[in-house]
Amino acid sequence: MCDDHQKPIAASDTPAFFGVDRYGFPEAGEHPLDPPEYYPPYFWSERFQKLGYHVEELRDGFYWVTSGGYDAAFVVTSEGVIAIDAPPTLGENMLAAIEDVTEKKVTHVIYSHWHTDHIGAAVIFGPDVEIIAHDITMELLERFPDPFRPLPTITFADHYSLTVGGVTLELDYKGENHCPGNIFIYAPAQKVLTVIDILSPGSATFMHCDASQNITAWYEAQHQIMEYDFDFLVAGHHMKYGTPELVKEGIEYFGDVLEGAQLAIDKYSPSDRLIDILLKPGLDRFWVGTENWINSMANYATKHVLEKKTSNGKLWSERLAGVTTQTKYHAYTVLESIRLERPRPNYRKRGENPPPFHA
Numbered sequence: 001m002c003d004d005h006q007k008p009i010a011a012s013d014t015p016a017f018f019g020v021d022r023y024g025f026p027e028a029g030e031h032p033l034d035p036p037e038y039y040p041p042y043f044w045s046e047r048f049q050k051l052g053y054h055v056e057e058l059r060d061g062f063y064w065v066t067s068g069g070y071d072a073a074f075v076v077t078s079e080g081v082i083a084i085d086a087p088p089t090l091g092e093n094m095l096a097a098i099e100d101v102t103e104k105k106v107t108h109v110i111y112s113h114w115h116t117d118h119i120g121a122a123v124i125f126g127p128d129v130e131i132i133a134h135d136i137t138m139e140l141l142e143r144f145p146d147p148f149r150p151l152p153t154i155t156f157a158d159h160y161s162l163t164v165g166g167v168t169l170e171l172d173y174k175g176e177n178h179c180p181g182n183i184f185i186y187a188p189a190q191k192v193l194t195v196i197d198i199l200s201p202g203s204a205t206f207m208h209c210d211a212s213q214n215i216t217a218w219y220e221a222q223h224q225i226m227e228y229d230f231d232f233l234v235a236g237h238h239m240k241y242g243t244p245e246l247v248k249e250g251i252e253y254f255g256d257v258l259e260g261a262q263l264a265i266d267k268y269s270p271s272d273r274l275i276d277i278l279l280k281p282g283l284d285r286f287w288v289g290t291e292n293w294i295n296s297m298a299n300y301a302t303k304h305v306l307e308k309k310t311s312n313g314k315l316w317s318e319r320l321a322g323v324t325t326q327t328k329y330h331a332y333t334v335l336e337s338i339r340l341e342r343p344r345p346n347y348r349k350r351g352e353n354p355p356p357f358h359a
Helices: 046-051 093-101 135-143 207-211 215-225 244-268 271-279 286-307 323-341
Strands: 054-059 062-066 071-077 080-084 106-110 130-134 154-156 159-164 167-172 184-187 192-194 232-234
Touching: 054 093, 062 093, 062 232, 071 093, 071 167, 071 232, 080 093, 080 159, 106 159, 130 135, 135 154, 154 159, 207 215, 207 323, 215 244, 215 323, 244 271, 244 286, 244 323, 271 286, 286 323
Parallel strands: 080 106, 106 130, 130 154, 192 232
Antiparallel strands: 054 062, 062 071, 071 080, 159 167, 167 184, 184 192
């Protein structure tokens, strides 16, 4: 537990409903229930509770598979099945889902990116499949070998068009976003787009912008999704597939996170304010002052997002699941993105004394 010196100095900027129990853990009752529309009917079904997966045809042989936390996809063609990803949380249930709808074998596997939480069960498809991935995904899997993530057999740099049994998938790399090598996978005939770990339809995504590496590019990828003509989005997480409206909702939410983070930096980083925050705990407690500064900004940005009326007049907690638990993590990550990835408005001039610490 933190001592008094380590508490954020801007406690008044913390949303009022962030209650904790005597151990410091959040009180569930202090958080609003998830919006009821977050949980689709399949989630409450006896079949899902028993089997642990749900499979649904989106359009013309393109299927979405979910464990209720992770999702993947596959396409049935006249010559076999194309699988997209193999999350360990689905594991062999991915095979069960395919067998639910076809007797055809998996002939091709596409890796969206190299992270094990999305392709860590790819070994289930056996040794005779073609595996398509980006060049960087190959490089990373060669560097960090994993017997459960077989190496790709086909790689590409910018674009690859895969046609199997009359079904075409267009694979594109638009640069690093969530991670290097994360690709866009588009089925033009079915109007289904697969882009993993950029948005989570109906929710706020996992903390720290879904553990993404290039946050500026991650924001860019959200808008790149909207450049496609799609009706369905396979996004990698959570309870449902995406639609254009759900994507726009996620873009609006993270726009508010970015707005709040910038306002927090503007409020707490001017030299006089920054000096006061950093030095308040004492000259011999610099890192305590630093934590106070970061916490103050994160609290301020979180409060901005959670108390703001959104475009339809509701709070974000009434529209998206997980915002009261995840927003502060997003706020911190976006704050760091602003400080590290985006242009600074000024820099210290020669001969200037204050501030003693450069934000």
